[in-house]
Amino acid sequence: MxxxxxxxxxxxxxxxxxxxxxxxxxxxxxxxxxxxxxxxxxxxxxxxxxxxxxxxxxxxxxxxxxxxxxxxxxxxxxxxxxxxxxxxxxxxxxxxxxxxxxGAQMEGSKLFSKQLMERAGVPTAAYGSFTDEQSALDCVNAQGAPLVVKADGLAAGKGVIVATELEQALDAVHECFSGAFGDAGNTVVVEEMLTGPECSLLAFTDGITVRPMATSQDHKRALEGDLGPNTGGMGVYSPVPIVTPEEHETMVAIMHQTVEQLHREGIDYRGCLYGGFMLTPAGPKVLEFNARFGDPETQVILPRLQNDLVDVMLACAEQRLDEVELSWCDDWAVSVVLTSAGYPGSYEKGKVITGIEDAEALDGVTVYHAGTREQNGQILTNGGRVIDVTALGATFEDARNLAYAACEKIDFEGKTLRHDIGLRALKGRSAWDA
Missing domain, CATH: 3.40.50.20 (Rossmann fold)
Structure with a gap:
């Protein structure tokens, strides 16, 4: 061998x-x-x-x-x-x-990421960065709402506040500097709010070669109709039908530009680079970069990948990704997240989960555990996002219907979910024009 x-x-x-x-x-x-x-x-x-x-x-x-x-x-x-x-x-x-x-500062510091995007010529939201509260408040008052306020460092997905009202933006600045996000809020980035549909494009890279993955679209808000607080993600699908070929080409080019800039600056970046994009009227712009696979995007992207993942990841790690071409199945993938009652706020743990085997008995369904643990032969809830139910189908509707049919088979006390994952995209681009 x-x-x-x-x-x-x-x-x-x-x-x-x-x-x-x-x-x-x-x-x-x-x-x-x-x-x-x-x-x-x-x-x-x-x-x-x-x-x-x-x-x-x-x-x-x-x-x-x-x-x-x-x-x-x-x-x-x-x-x-x-x-x-x-x-x-x-x-x-x-x-x-x-x-x-x-390289992980692409996610670990919003300011580092924004400055690198500037040097790379990558389109992104206009911004200012601040290390004292009064300067940030002055900026917010001068700019007015809507704005996006971001704690610079890692804040477990909770350090980004989309403020549609001036008071919200001022409160967000105060929250960051008050220590609500720990050291992550010592520097605050204030950005213009971009408009349009969001789209995620992840890529494998060895720091030189870039291999884009399939597009996906997450649903961040806790409640149906994209209402409620932001979460780690309530559901996702792949590919994204509303993306035009021109937009896709632009996003791929931006991923290449970014890796080239990292390489120019002597940063050895091997792994997954996650591009979070807003499809604005002026073209795709980067909302943020993450330094790893997305969650729950991974749960619809990897089931569609036809390559051997060990081969691909090892090629990234050993800087020979140029030897690899990615192959994707034609199926659509939809994943619905089952959460504990109260998420993203406080919630109880230790609820018995039933029906996982029944769900997985459906052809095309995979159940991914998130916040679970095993005890005495039972699977118990152990987090806010408990289960990702992923279904593959020949059409978007097939995959979506199958995912929800599988969700019905799984139960635990306090089970919550959004019933509208993917509905907006089925209506076409005009669904974002409201």
Whole structure:
């Protein structure tokens, strides 16, 4: 058996629905030997071995990977990337899928990302950055609403406030500087509010070559009709039917521009670069970059990927992505997130989940665990976003109907979900013109 087809043991970091989707795709590869997931969830334990390991401790991760002969480490969430886990793993001589601390600033610092976009000539919202509250308040008062106020650092998805009223924007600035987001709010970025449909375009990259993935569109708001507070994502579909070929070409070009700029600045970026776009009347503009796979976007993108994920990730880690061409199935994918009552606010844990096997018995359905844990042979809720129910279908409607039919089979106390995932896109571009 030659080195290019040899099975390797893999360590995957993370515990959400994204990580279950990655684990399932890795485990399906003939190149995947032993798969360790740290810390994992109630679903990842079916794909490999959940282990107790501090995913945010660079030395501990590198030591585990070395001691267990891992041939690759895959980093799911943003926090381990920002603290430099990938750097420690590479220094230990182990291939790693995920950028080092410097590249992870694309997500770890809104200001770093905006400044790099400026240098790269990437279209994005006009902005100002502030390290004291009064200057930020003065800017907001001068600009008026609507505005977007962002805590500069990682804030677990909660540091971005879309303010349609002036008072909202002023309150958001005060919230950031009051310590509500910890050190993440020490610097605040104030942006113009872009309008149009949103679209995510993720790409594999080894820091030189860029391979765009399929488009996807998340639903961030907690309630139907895109109302309520922002969440980590309530549902998603792929591909995005309202994107024109010209818009897609522009987004792909922007991803290339961004990686080229990182390379020019000596930043070695290997992993997934996530582009969050707004399809404005003036063309696609970048809302934000993330330094990893999206959640729940991964749960509709990876099921459509026909390549061996171990091969693709290893090619990124070893800087030979130019050898890989991506292939996608023609099916549509729709994923609906089942959440605990009260999410994204406070919620209870430990509710028994039933019906997962019945849902997965439907042809074309995969259930990805997010906030779950296993106890005494039962699967219990263990987070706000509990389950991602993903369905593949020949048409958008087929996939959507199948996903909701599968959702009906799963139950737990306090189960909540949005029933309108994908409905707007089915109505066409005009649905965003209101």
């Amino acid at each position: 030659n080195a290019e087809s040899q099975a390797i043991d893999i360590l995957l970091l993370g515990s959400g629905g994204r990580e279950h989707a990655i684990a399932k795709k890795l485990a399906a590869s003939p190149r995947c030997g032993k798969l360790y997931i740290a810390p994992g969830n109630g679903g990842t334990s079916q794909e490999g071995e959940n282990i107790s390991l501090d995913e945010n401790d660079p030395a501990a991760v590198a030591a585990f990977a070395k001691d267990h002969g891992c041939g690759m480490v895959v980093i799911g969430p943003e926090a381990p990337l920002v603290v430099g886990v990938a750097d420690a793993v590479r220094e230990a001589g182990i291939p790693c899928f995920g950028p080092g601390a410097e």
